Amino acid sequence: MKFAHVFRKASGDSAWDCHFLADRWDGKPWMEDHAESWVGQVVDGRVFTLLGQVGWLTSLWRSPSGAVYVSEGSARRGGVHINRAEDPLRPAWEFHALPCVVAGIWGLDDRFVLAWGPHSRKREEAFFRWDGQQWLELPSPGDVVAVHGLAQDLVYAVGGEGLISRWDGTQWHQAPSFTEAVMTAVHVVSEDEMYACSDAGVMEGSLYGWSEVAESPGMLMSIVKHQKQVWVAGGTYGLFNLHGNQLDEAEPRMKTMSLDARQRLVLATDTALADTEDGKQFRSIPIAEFIARTQDVPKLW
Template sequence: MPLGYAFRKVRGPSIEDCHFLADRWDGKGWVEDEAESWVVQVSAGRMYALKSQVGWLTGLWCSPSGGVYVSQGGGARGGVHVSLGKDPTVPQWEFHPLPLLAMGVWGVDDHFVLTWGPRVDKREDGMFRWDGTAWHPIPCPGEVICVHGLSSTLVYAVGRKGLIARWDGSQWHTVPSYTRAPLTGIHVASQDEMYVCGGNGVMEGSIYGWSEVVESPGMVVDVTKYHDDILVAGEGSGLLRLKGNRLEHLEPSLPVTSMDSRERLVVATPEELADSLDGKVFRRKPLSEFVDLTRDIPTMW
Protein backbone atom coordinates (compact mmCIF):
# COMPACT_ATOMS: atom_id res chain seq x y z
CA MET A 1 0.00 0.00 0.00
CA PRO A 2 1.39 3.48 -0.84
CA LEU A 3 2.57 5.57 2.09
CA GLY A 4 0.47 8.52 3.27
CA TYR A 5 1.88 12.04 3.51
CA ALA A 6 0.54 15.39 4.75
CA PHE A 7 1.69 18.86 5.72
CA ARG A 8 0.43 19.95 9.14
CA LYS A 9 1.86 23.25 10.49
CA VAL A 10 4.02 26.00 9.00
CA ARG A 11 5.96 28.90 10.52
CA GLY A 12 8.07 31.45 8.68
CA PRO A 13 8.07 34.58 6.51
CA SER A 14 7.56 32.77 3.17
CA ILE A 15 7.36 29.30 1.62
CA GLU A 16 10.97 29.83 0.48
CA ASP A 17 12.10 30.47 4.07
CA CYS A 18 10.11 28.53 6.67
CA HIS A 19 9.84 25.46 8.89
CA PHE A 20 6.99 22.99 8.76
CA LEU A 21 5.70 19.84 10.42
CA ALA A 22 4.67 16.94 8.20
CA ASP A 23 3.54 13.35 8.63
CA ARG A 24 4.41 10.09 6.88
CA TRP A 25 2.48 6.92 7.71
CA ASP A 26 1.72 3.44 6.38
CA GLY A 27 -1.19 4.62 4.25
CA LYS A 28 -3.83 2.58 6.10
CA GLY A 29 -4.81 5.34 8.51
CA TRP A 30 -2.76 7.48 10.85
CA VAL A 31 -1.77 5.53 13.99
CA GLU A 32 0.92 7.01 16.21
CA ASP A 33 3.02 3.84 16.50
CA GLU A 34 3.02 3.43 12.71
CA ALA A 35 3.57 7.04 11.71
CA GLU A 36 6.42 9.51 11.60
CA SER A 37 6.45 13.21 12.44
CA TRP A 38 8.96 15.31 10.51
CA VAL A 39 10.45 18.77 11.06
CA VAL A 40 11.57 20.26 7.76
CA GLN A 41 13.22 23.58 6.96
CA VAL A 42 12.90 25.38 3.65
CA SER A 43 15.93 27.60 3.00
CA ALA A 44 16.34 29.48 -0.29
CA GLY A 45 13.50 27.34 -1.62
CA ARG A 46 15.16 24.00 -0.84
CA MET A 47 13.84 21.50 1.70
CA TYR A 48 16.07 20.05 4.43
CA ALA A 49 14.91 17.29 6.78
CA LEU A 50 15.91 18.43 10.28
CA LYS A 51 14.29 15.75 12.40
CA SER A 52 12.02 12.72 12.14
CA GLN A 53 10.68 10.24 14.65
CA VAL A 54 7.91 7.80 15.40
CA GLY A 55 5.66 9.67 17.83
CA TRP A 56 3.57 12.79 17.59
CA LEU A 57 5.27 16.18 17.25
CA THR A 58 2.34 18.43 18.09
CA GLY A 59 3.42 22.05 17.80
CA LEU A 60 5.98 24.32 16.13
CA TRP A 61 7.21 27.82 16.97
CA CYS A 62 10.15 29.78 15.56
CA SER A 63 11.66 32.59 17.63
CA PRO A 64 12.72 35.98 16.20
CA SER A 65 16.37 34.92 16.56
CA GLY A 66 15.83 31.75 14.50
CA GLY A 67 15.39 29.24 17.31
CA VAL A 68 13.05 26.34 16.57
CA TYR A 69 10.83 24.84 19.28
CA VAL A 70 8.83 21.66 18.64
CA SER A 71 6.50 20.14 21.22
CA GLN A 72 6.08 16.39 21.63
CA GLY A 73 2.87 15.01 23.05
CA GLY A 74 2.88 11.36 22.20
CA GLY A 75 4.89 8.19 22.61
CA ALA A 76 6.77 7.32 25.75
CA ARG A 77 7.88 10.88 26.52
CA GLY A 78 6.67 14.44 26.47
CA GLY A 79 8.58 17.68 26.23
CA VAL A 80 10.09 20.15 23.78
CA HIS A 81 12.77 19.74 21.12
CA VAL A 82 14.89 22.88 20.75
CA SER A 83 17.28 23.80 17.96
CA LEU A 84 19.24 27.04 17.98
CA GLY A 85 21.43 26.06 15.02
CA LYS A 86 21.26 28.11 11.84
CA ASP A 87 22.71 25.62 9.33
CA PRO A 88 19.98 23.31 7.95
CA THR A 89 22.61 20.85 6.71
CA VAL A 90 23.83 20.25 10.28
CA PRO A 91 20.73 20.00 12.52
CA GLN A 92 21.43 20.52 16.23
CA TRP A 93 18.68 19.46 18.61
CA GLU A 94 18.27 19.24 22.37
CA PHE A 95 15.31 17.45 23.89
CA HIS A 96 13.93 18.94 27.10
CA PRO A 97 11.79 16.27 28.83
CA LEU A 98 8.83 17.55 30.82
CA PRO A 99 6.19 15.79 32.95
CA LEU A 100 3.40 16.54 30.48
CA LEU A 101 2.25 15.50 27.02
CA ALA A 102 3.09 18.79 25.33
CA MET A 103 0.30 19.66 22.90
CA GLY A 104 1.63 23.01 21.71
CA VAL A 105 4.40 25.56 22.02
CA TRP A 106 4.55 29.34 21.53
CA GLY A 107 6.73 32.19 22.71
CA VAL A 108 7.66 35.84 22.60
CA ASP A 109 11.42 35.27 22.32
CA ASP A 110 14.05 32.76 23.46
CA HIS A 111 13.55 33.90 27.07
CA PHE A 112 9.77 33.47 27.17
CA VAL A 113 8.39 30.25 25.68
CA LEU A 114 5.28 28.38 26.84
CA THR A 115 4.28 24.75 26.36
CA TRP A 116 1.14 23.06 27.64
CA GLY A 117 -0.74 19.78 27.86
CA PRO A 118 -1.95 17.05 30.24
CA ARG A 119 0.41 16.35 33.14
CA VAL A 120 1.65 12.77 33.32
CA ASP A 121 2.43 12.97 37.04
CA LYS A 122 -0.89 14.58 38.06
CA ARG A 123 -4.50 14.41 36.87
CA GLU A 124 -4.54 18.00 35.66
CA ASP A 125 -3.60 20.26 32.76
CA GLY A 126 -0.13 21.69 32.96
CA MET A 127 1.96 24.51 31.55
CA PHE A 128 5.69 25.27 31.64
CA ARG A 129 7.66 28.42 30.84
CA TRP A 130 11.17 28.48 29.37
CA ASP A 131 13.29 31.44 30.54
CA GLY A 132 16.27 30.79 28.30
CA THR A 133 17.92 28.48 30.82
CA ALA A 134 15.30 26.17 32.34
CA TRP A 135 11.63 25.22 32.24
CA HIS A 136 9.48 26.28 35.20
CA PRO A 137 5.91 25.14 35.96
CA ILE A 138 3.32 27.89 35.98
CA PRO A 139 -0.44 27.68 36.61
CA CYS A 140 -2.48 26.45 33.64
CA PRO A 141 -5.85 28.14 32.98
CA GLY A 142 -7.52 25.00 31.58
CA GLU A 143 -7.33 22.68 28.61
CA VAL A 144 -5.35 24.98 26.31
CA ILE A 145 -5.27 24.55 22.52
CA CYS A 146 -3.59 27.73 21.26
CA VAL A 147 -1.60 30.68 22.66
CA HIS A 148 -0.68 34.05 21.15
CA GLY A 149 0.36 37.47 22.38
CA LEU A 150 2.60 40.49 21.99
CA SER A 151 4.81 40.46 25.08
CA SER A 152 5.45 38.50 28.25
CA THR A 153 2.74 40.56 29.96
CA LEU A 154 0.13 40.39 27.17
CA VAL A 155 -0.53 36.74 26.30
CA TYR A 156 -3.85 35.00 25.65
CA ALA A 157 -4.68 31.29 25.75
CA VAL A 158 -7.78 29.64 24.27
CA GLY A 159 -9.02 26.09 24.47
CA ARG A 160 -11.75 23.63 25.38
CA LYS A 161 -15.11 24.66 26.80
CA GLY A 162 -14.79 28.19 25.42
CA LEU A 163 -11.63 28.96 27.39
CA ILE A 164 -10.16 32.44 27.00
CA ALA A 165 -7.55 33.52 29.54
CA ARG A 166 -5.05 36.37 29.79
CA TRP A 167 -1.52 36.13 31.24
CA ASP A 168 -0.48 39.44 32.83
CA GLY A 169 3.11 38.50 33.58
CA SER A 170 2.46 36.66 36.82
CA GLN A 171 -0.89 34.84 36.59
CA TRP A 172 -3.77 33.84 34.32
CA HIS A 173 -7.14 35.60 34.39
CA THR A 174 -10.07 33.75 32.79
CA VAL A 175 -12.44 36.06 30.92
CA PRO A 176 -16.00 35.48 29.63
CA SER A 177 -16.15 34.09 26.09
CA TYR A 178 -19.89 33.53 25.59
CA THR A 179 -19.43 30.00 24.24
CA ARG A 180 -18.71 26.48 25.45
CA ALA A 181 -17.41 25.37 22.06
CA PRO A 182 -13.70 24.58 21.71
CA LEU A 183 -11.63 27.58 20.63
CA THR A 184 -8.79 26.63 18.33
CA GLY A 185 -7.09 29.86 17.24
CA ILE A 186 -6.13 33.22 18.72
CA HIS A 187 -4.44 36.29 17.20
CA VAL A 188 -3.52 39.32 19.30
CA ALA A 189 -2.96 42.35 17.04
CA SER A 190 -2.90 44.87 19.89
CA GLN A 191 -4.40 45.30 23.34
CA ASP A 192 -7.44 46.79 21.60
CA GLU A 193 -7.74 44.28 18.73
CA MET A 194 -7.83 40.49 19.11
CA TYR A 195 -9.56 37.61 17.35
CA VAL A 196 -10.50 34.10 18.42
CA CYS A 197 -11.93 31.30 16.28
CA GLY A 198 -13.37 27.88 16.92
CA GLY A 199 -16.15 25.50 16.06
CA ASN A 200 -18.77 28.20 16.53
CA GLY A 201 -17.18 30.97 14.46
CA VAL A 202 -15.14 34.09 15.15
CA MET A 203 -15.10 36.44 18.14
CA GLU A 204 -13.49 39.86 18.42
CA GLY A 205 -12.09 41.27 21.62
CA SER A 206 -9.71 43.49 23.54
CA ILE A 207 -8.31 43.62 27.04
CA TYR A 208 -11.75 44.94 28.02
CA GLY A 209 -13.82 41.96 26.81
CA TRP A 210 -15.09 39.82 23.94
CA SER A 211 -18.11 39.63 21.65
CA GLU A 212 -19.28 37.22 18.97
CA VAL A 213 -18.80 38.56 15.44
CA VAL A 214 -19.98 35.82 13.10
CA GLU A 215 -20.86 32.14 12.95
CA SER A 216 -18.75 30.03 10.60
CA PRO A 217 -20.00 27.81 7.75
CA GLY A 218 -18.07 24.89 9.27
CA MET A 219 -15.10 24.16 11.48
CA VAL A 220 -12.48 26.94 11.60
CA VAL A 221 -9.09 26.24 13.14
CA ASP A 222 -6.86 29.33 12.93
CA VAL A 223 -7.10 33.10 12.62
CA THR A 224 -4.60 35.85 11.81
CA LYS A 225 -4.44 39.49 10.76
CA TYR A 226 -2.57 40.19 7.53
CA HIS A 227 -2.31 43.85 6.55
CA ASP A 228 -5.88 45.04 7.16
CA ASP A 229 -7.58 41.67 6.59
CA ILE A 230 -8.72 39.19 9.24
CA LEU A 231 -8.18 35.76 7.73
CA VAL A 232 -9.61 32.48 8.98
CA ALA A 233 -8.47 28.93 8.23
CA GLY A 234 -11.65 27.14 7.26
CA GLU A 235 -10.27 23.68 6.47
CA GLY A 236 -13.10 22.33 4.28
CA SER A 237 -14.34 25.87 3.55
CA GLY A 238 -10.94 27.07 2.34
CA LEU A 239 -9.30 30.37 3.28
CA LEU A 240 -11.91 32.82 4.59
CA ARG A 241 -11.88 36.57 5.21
CA LEU A 242 -13.89 38.38 7.86
CA LYS A 243 -15.92 41.22 6.36
CA GLY A 244 -18.11 43.02 8.86
CA ASN A 245 -20.37 40.38 10.38
CA ARG A 246 -19.84 37.70 7.73
CA LEU A 247 -17.14 35.36 6.47
CA GLU A 248 -16.44 35.37 2.73
CA HIS A 249 -14.46 32.87 0.68
CA LEU A 250 -11.07 34.31 -0.23
CA GLU A 251 -9.43 31.18 -1.70
CA PRO A 252 -11.69 28.09 -1.62
CA SER A 253 -8.95 25.89 -3.15
CA LEU A 254 -6.82 26.16 0.00
CA PRO A 255 -8.22 24.00 2.87
CA VAL A 256 -5.95 25.81 5.34
CA THR A 257 -4.99 24.22 8.66
CA SER A 258 -2.17 26.59 9.75
CA MET A 259 -1.14 30.20 9.02
CA ASP A 260 1.68 32.69 9.63
CA SER A 261 1.63 36.38 8.74
CA ARG A 262 4.95 37.90 9.75
CA GLU A 263 5.93 38.97 6.19
CA ARG A 264 3.98 37.17 3.48
CA LEU A 265 0.79 35.36 4.35
CA VAL A 266 2.00 31.75 4.66
CA VAL A 267 -0.45 28.85 4.90
CA ALA A 268 -0.35 25.08 5.13
CA THR A 269 -2.91 22.64 3.81
CA PRO A 270 -2.52 18.85 3.91
CA GLU A 271 -1.48 18.89 0.23
CA GLU A 272 0.55 22.08 -0.20
CA LEU A 273 2.21 25.13 1.30
CA ALA A 274 1.31 28.51 -0.15
CA ASP A 275 2.11 32.18 0.36
CA SER A 276 0.89 35.53 -0.88
CA LEU A 277 1.67 39.23 -0.66
CA ASP A 278 -1.92 40.33 -1.22
CA GLY A 279 -4.10 37.38 -0.20
CA LYS A 280 -5.17 36.94 -3.81
CA VAL A 281 -2.26 35.60 -5.85
CA PHE A 282 -0.56 32.59 -4.23
CA ARG A 283 2.74 30.83 -4.82
CA ARG A 284 2.45 27.12 -4.05
CA LYS A 285 4.81 24.37 -2.91
CA PRO A 286 3.26 20.92 -3.47
CA LEU A 287 3.39 17.94 -1.12
CA SER A 288 5.31 16.05 -3.81
CA GLU A 289 8.46 17.97 -2.80
CA PHE A 290 8.26 16.48 0.70
CA VAL A 291 7.55 13.05 -0.80
CA ASP A 292 10.67 13.37 -2.98
CA LEU A 293 12.74 14.52 0.01
CA THR A 294 11.87 11.40 2.03
CA ARG A 295 11.50 8.85 -0.77
CA ASP A 296 14.83 7.09 -0.15
CA ILE A 297 14.73 7.32 3.65
CA PRO A 298 13.55 4.03 5.20
CA THR A 299 10.46 4.18 7.39
CA MET A 300 11.05 3.99 11.14
CA TRP A 301 8.13 1.83 12.23
Protein backbone atom coordinates (compact mmCIF):
# COMPACT_ATOMS: atom_id res chain seq x y z
CA MET A 1 0.00 0.00 0.00
CA LYS A 2 1.19 3.52 -0.78
CA PHE A 3 0.83 5.80 2.24
CA ALA A 4 0.46 9.54 2.58
CA HIS A 5 2.41 11.29 5.35
CA VAL A 6 2.33 14.70 7.00
CA PHE A 7 3.85 16.44 10.01
CA ARG A 8 1.30 18.18 12.22
CA LYS A 9 2.93 19.46 15.43
CA ALA A 10 6.38 19.96 16.96
CA SER A 11 7.36 20.92 20.50
CA GLY A 12 10.87 21.43 21.84
CA ASP A 13 13.99 23.56 21.90
CA SER A 14 14.88 23.05 18.23
CA ALA A 15 14.06 20.88 15.24
CA TRP A 16 17.13 18.86 16.24
CA ASP A 17 15.77 18.38 19.78
CA CYS A 18 11.97 18.02 19.85
CA HIS A 19 8.96 15.75 19.87
CA PHE A 20 6.49 15.74 16.99
CA LEU A 21 3.12 14.45 15.78
CA ALA A 22 2.78 12.97 12.32
CA ASP A 23 0.03 11.18 10.40
CA ARG A 24 0.13 8.20 8.04
CA TRP A 25 -2.92 7.13 6.06
CA ASP A 26 -3.98 5.53 2.81
CA GLY A 27 -3.97 8.78 0.84
CA LYS A 28 -7.74 8.82 0.43
CA PRO A 29 -10.06 11.33 2.11
CA TRP A 30 -9.14 11.10 5.78
CA MET A 31 -11.02 8.61 7.98
CA GLU A 32 -9.97 7.86 11.57
CA ASP A 33 -10.25 4.10 11.15
CA HIS A 34 -8.02 4.21 8.03
CA ALA A 35 -5.30 6.43 9.47
CA GLU A 36 -2.53 6.40 12.06
CA SER A 37 -1.24 9.03 14.45
CA TRP A 38 2.45 8.83 15.31
CA VAL A 39 4.56 10.42 18.04
CA GLY A 40 8.22 10.87 17.21
CA GLN A 41 11.32 12.35 18.77
CA VAL A 42 14.33 14.04 17.23
CA VAL A 43 17.62 13.66 19.08
CA ASP A 44 20.69 15.42 17.63
CA GLY A 45 18.90 15.58 14.29
CA ARG A 46 18.07 11.87 14.23
CA VAL A 47 14.41 10.81 13.97
CA PHE A 48 12.91 8.13 16.22
CA THR A 49 9.33 6.87 16.43
CA LEU A 50 7.90 6.41 19.93
CA LEU A 51 4.23 5.56 19.41
CA GLY A 52 1.97 4.73 16.49
CA GLN A 53 -1.73 3.90 16.68
CA VAL A 54 -5.11 4.06 15.04
CA GLY A 55 -7.01 6.67 17.03
CA TRP A 56 -6.69 10.42 16.79
CA LEU A 57 -3.81 11.94 18.74
CA THR A 58 -4.88 15.55 18.76
CA SER A 59 -1.86 17.45 20.08
CA LEU A 60 1.33 17.24 22.12
CA TRP A 61 3.42 19.34 24.46
CA ARG A 62 6.96 18.76 25.65
CA SER A 63 7.76 19.95 29.16
CA PRO A 64 11.04 21.65 30.14
CA SER A 65 12.08 18.34 31.76
CA GLY A 66 11.85 16.55 28.40
CA ALA A 67 8.71 14.58 29.26
CA VAL A 68 6.11 14.58 26.49
CA TYR A 69 2.34 14.78 26.97
CA VAL A 70 0.10 13.67 24.10
CA SER A 71 -3.65 14.21 24.00
CA GLU A 72 -6.02 11.66 22.50
CA GLY A 73 -9.55 12.42 21.42
CA SER A 74 -10.44 9.43 19.29
CA ALA A 75 -13.74 7.68 18.75
CA ARG A 76 -12.73 4.90 21.16
CA ARG A 77 -11.31 6.87 24.10
CA GLY A 78 -10.07 10.16 25.47
CA GLY A 79 -7.09 10.86 27.66
CA VAL A 80 -3.42 11.74 27.82
CA HIS A 81 -0.33 9.67 27.02
CA ILE A 82 2.78 10.55 29.05
CA ASN A 83 6.34 9.45 28.32
CA ARG A 84 9.11 10.51 30.72
CA ALA A 85 11.81 8.18 29.39
CA GLU A 86 14.91 9.91 28.05
CA ASP A 87 16.00 7.06 25.74
CA PRO A 88 14.00 7.24 22.46
CA LEU A 89 14.67 3.53 21.94
CA ARG A 90 12.90 2.66 25.20
CA PRO A 91 9.80 4.83 25.62
CA ALA A 92 7.72 4.12 28.72
CA TRP A 93 4.20 5.29 28.00
CA GLU A 94 1.47 5.77 30.58
CA PHE A 95 -2.11 6.34 29.43
CA HIS A 96 -4.35 8.43 31.69
CA ALA A 97 -8.01 8.08 30.72
CA LEU A 98 -10.18 11.18 31.12
CA PRO A 99 -13.95 11.61 30.68
CA CYS A 100 -13.23 13.93 27.80
CA VAL A 101 -12.56 13.88 24.08
CA VAL A 102 -9.22 15.58 24.68
CA ALA A 103 -8.72 18.16 21.96
CA GLY A 104 -5.58 19.86 23.21
CA ILE A 105 -2.81 19.96 25.80
CA TRP A 106 -0.31 22.51 27.07
CA GLY A 107 1.59 23.21 30.27
CA LEU A 108 4.13 25.21 32.21
CA ASP A 109 5.96 22.28 33.81
CA ASP A 110 5.29 18.73 35.01
CA ARG A 111 3.11 19.97 37.87
CA PHE A 112 0.93 22.21 35.74
CA VAL A 113 -0.35 20.54 32.57
CA LEU A 114 -3.75 21.45 31.14
CA ALA A 115 -5.99 19.31 28.92
CA TRP A 116 -9.41 20.17 27.49
CA GLY A 117 -12.21 19.16 25.15
CA PRO A 118 -15.86 18.06 25.05
CA HIS A 119 -16.95 16.14 28.16
CA SER A 120 -17.84 12.55 27.34
CA ARG A 121 -20.44 12.25 30.12
CA LYS A 122 -22.09 15.65 30.01
CA ARG A 123 -23.15 18.07 27.32
CA GLU A 124 -20.50 20.61 28.23
CA GLU A 125 -16.83 21.38 27.81
CA ALA A 126 -14.28 19.84 30.18
CA PHE A 127 -10.98 21.20 31.49
CA PHE A 128 -8.39 19.30 33.54
CA ARG A 129 -5.10 20.03 35.30
CA TRP A 130 -2.32 17.51 35.97
CA ASP A 131 -0.49 18.45 39.20
CA GLY A 132 2.24 15.84 38.86
CA GLN A 133 0.25 13.13 40.63
CA GLN A 134 -3.39 13.33 39.54
CA TRP A 135 -5.80 15.01 37.17
CA LEU A 136 -8.04 17.63 38.74
CA GLU A 137 -11.17 18.89 36.98
CA LEU A 138 -11.38 22.68 36.69
CA PRO A 139 -14.23 24.82 35.39
CA SER A 140 -14.07 25.33 31.64
CA PRO A 141 -14.31 28.81 30.14
CA GLY A 142 -16.06 27.47 27.04
CA ASP A 143 -15.14 25.88 23.72
CA VAL A 144 -11.36 25.98 24.15
CA VAL A 145 -9.04 25.50 21.18
CA ALA A 146 -5.68 26.68 22.56
CA VAL A 147 -4.00 27.73 25.81
CA HIS A 148 -0.80 29.58 26.72
CA GLY A 149 0.55 31.50 29.68
CA LEU A 150 3.50 32.47 31.83
CA ALA A 151 2.47 31.42 35.35
CA GLN A 152 -0.25 29.47 37.13
CA ASP A 153 -2.13 32.73 37.68
CA LEU A 154 -1.54 34.12 34.18
CA VAL A 155 -2.99 31.66 31.66
CA TYR A 156 -5.14 32.49 28.64
CA ALA A 157 -7.55 30.21 26.80
CA VAL A 158 -9.00 31.01 23.37
CA GLY A 159 -11.55 29.21 21.24
CA GLY A 160 -14.95 29.22 19.59
CA GLU A 161 -17.18 32.28 19.18
CA GLY A 162 -14.33 34.67 19.90
CA LEU A 163 -13.47 33.12 23.27
CA ILE A 164 -10.64 34.85 25.15
CA SER A 165 -10.47 34.07 28.86
CA ARG A 166 -7.85 34.53 31.59
CA TRP A 167 -7.24 32.07 34.46
CA ASP A 168 -6.02 33.86 37.60
CA GLY A 169 -5.21 30.67 39.53
CA THR A 170 -8.72 30.45 40.96
CA GLN A 171 -11.26 31.34 38.28
CA TRP A 172 -11.74 32.41 34.68
CA HIS A 173 -12.29 35.99 33.56
CA GLN A 174 -13.84 36.48 30.13
CA ALA A 175 -12.27 39.21 27.99
CA PRO A 176 -14.35 40.98 25.33
CA SER A 177 -13.01 40.05 21.90
CA PHE A 178 -15.64 41.82 19.77
CA THR A 179 -15.61 38.94 17.29
CA GLU A 180 -17.42 35.66 16.67
CA ALA A 181 -14.38 34.18 14.93
CA VAL A 182 -12.87 30.89 16.05
CA MET A 183 -9.71 31.79 17.96
CA THR A 184 -7.13 29.12 17.12
CA ALA A 185 -3.98 30.07 19.07
CA VAL A 186 -2.68 32.41 21.77
CA HIS A 187 0.79 33.48 22.91
CA VAL A 188 1.44 35.39 26.12
CA VAL A 189 4.66 37.44 26.13
CA SER A 190 3.92 39.45 29.27
CA GLU A 191 1.02 41.06 31.12
CA ASP A 192 1.23 43.91 28.63
CA GLU A 193 1.83 41.97 25.42
CA MET A 194 -0.16 39.02 24.06
CA TYR A 195 -1.26 37.77 20.65
CA ALA A 196 -4.05 35.55 19.38
CA CYS A 197 -5.07 34.43 15.90
CA SER A 198 -8.23 33.13 14.30
CA ASP A 199 -9.91 32.39 11.00
CA ALA A 200 -10.32 36.14 10.58
CA GLY A 201 -7.00 37.66 11.61
CA VAL A 202 -4.60 38.54 14.41
CA MET A 203 -5.44 40.22 17.71
CA GLU A 204 -3.10 41.91 20.16
CA GLY A 205 -3.91 42.25 23.84
CA SER A 206 -2.91 42.80 27.43
CA LEU A 207 -4.50 42.41 30.84
CA TYR A 208 -6.54 45.47 29.96
CA GLY A 209 -8.11 44.42 26.67
CA TRP A 210 -7.83 43.08 23.12
CA SER A 211 -8.16 44.50 19.62
CA GLU A 212 -7.75 43.21 16.08
CA VAL A 213 -4.56 44.40 14.41
CA ALA A 214 -4.46 42.49 11.10
CA GLU A 215 -6.73 40.55 8.78
CA SER A 216 -5.73 37.14 7.46
CA PRO A 217 -6.09 35.38 4.11
CA GLY A 218 -7.76 32.41 5.84
CA MET A 219 -7.50 30.12 8.84
CA LEU A 220 -4.41 30.79 10.95
CA MET A 221 -3.03 27.87 12.97
CA SER A 222 -0.45 29.17 15.45
CA ILE A 223 1.18 32.38 16.70
CA VAL A 224 4.34 33.07 18.73
CA LYS A 225 6.87 35.82 19.38
CA HIS A 226 10.53 34.90 18.95
CA GLN A 227 13.51 37.26 18.91
CA LYS A 228 11.32 40.38 18.87
CA GLN A 229 9.39 39.10 15.82
CA VAL A 230 5.79 37.83 15.78
CA TRP A 231 5.39 34.72 13.61
CA VAL A 232 2.08 33.31 12.41
CA ALA A 233 1.46 29.85 10.94
CA GLY A 234 -1.10 29.93 8.18
CA GLY A 235 -1.30 26.25 7.25
CA THR A 236 -1.75 26.00 3.49
CA TYR A 237 -1.52 29.81 3.27
CA GLY A 238 2.09 29.76 4.46
CA LEU A 239 4.18 31.45 7.14
CA PHE A 240 3.79 35.11 8.06
CA ASN A 241 5.38 37.90 10.08
CA LEU A 242 3.25 40.52 11.78
CA HIS A 243 4.41 44.03 10.90
CA GLY A 244 2.19 46.73 12.35
CA ASN A 245 -1.31 46.09 11.08
CA GLN A 246 -0.50 43.63 8.31
CA LEU A 247 0.74 40.09 7.78
CA ASP A 248 3.70 39.75 5.43
CA GLU A 249 4.57 36.39 3.93
CA ALA A 250 7.89 35.11 5.26
CA GLU A 251 10.62 33.49 3.23
CA PRO A 252 11.10 30.71 2.47
CA ARG A 253 7.45 29.89 1.84
CA MET A 254 6.38 26.95 4.00
CA LYS A 255 2.95 25.46 4.69
CA THR A 256 3.33 25.80 8.45
CA MET A 257 1.05 23.87 10.78
CA SER A 258 2.52 24.73 14.21
CA LEU A 259 5.10 26.94 15.91
CA ASP A 260 7.05 26.69 19.16
CA ALA A 261 9.33 29.47 20.44
CA ARG A 262 12.01 28.37 22.87
CA GLN A 263 15.75 28.38 22.17
CA ARG A 264 14.99 28.44 18.45
CA LEU A 265 11.78 29.00 16.52
CA VAL A 266 10.50 25.49 15.71
CA LEU A 267 8.10 24.87 12.83
CA ALA A 268 6.14 21.82 11.80
CA THR A 269 5.33 22.12 8.11
CA ASP A 270 3.49 19.56 6.04
CA THR A 271 6.76 18.18 4.66
CA ALA A 272 9.46 19.05 7.21
CA LEU A 273 10.43 19.96 10.74
CA ALA A 274 12.33 23.23 10.59
CA ASP A 275 13.90 25.81 12.86
CA THR A 276 15.70 29.14 12.85
CA GLU A 277 17.63 31.19 15.35
CA ASP A 278 17.68 34.53 13.54
CA GLY A 279 14.55 34.30 11.37
CA LYS A 280 16.66 34.27 8.21
CA GLN A 281 18.61 31.03 8.07
CA PHE A 282 16.45 27.90 8.35
CA ARG A 283 17.47 24.28 8.66
CA SER A 284 15.10 21.35 8.23
CA ILE A 285 14.52 17.63 8.63
CA PRO A 286 12.46 16.32 5.68
CA ILE A 287 9.47 14.06 6.19
CA ALA A 288 11.42 11.41 4.28
CA GLU A 289 13.19 10.75 7.61
CA PHE A 290 9.88 9.86 9.25
CA ILE A 291 8.82 7.80 6.23
CA ALA A 292 12.06 5.80 6.44
CA ARG A 293 11.37 5.03 10.09
CA THR A 294 7.88 3.67 9.38
CA GLN A 295 8.25 2.12 5.92
CA ASP A 296 8.65 -1.41 7.26
CA VAL A 297 5.73 -1.08 9.69
CA PRO A 298 2.57 -2.66 8.21
CA LYS A 299 -0.62 -0.65 8.35
CA LEU A 300 -2.13 -0.66 11.83
CA TRP A 301 -5.80 -0.72 10.82
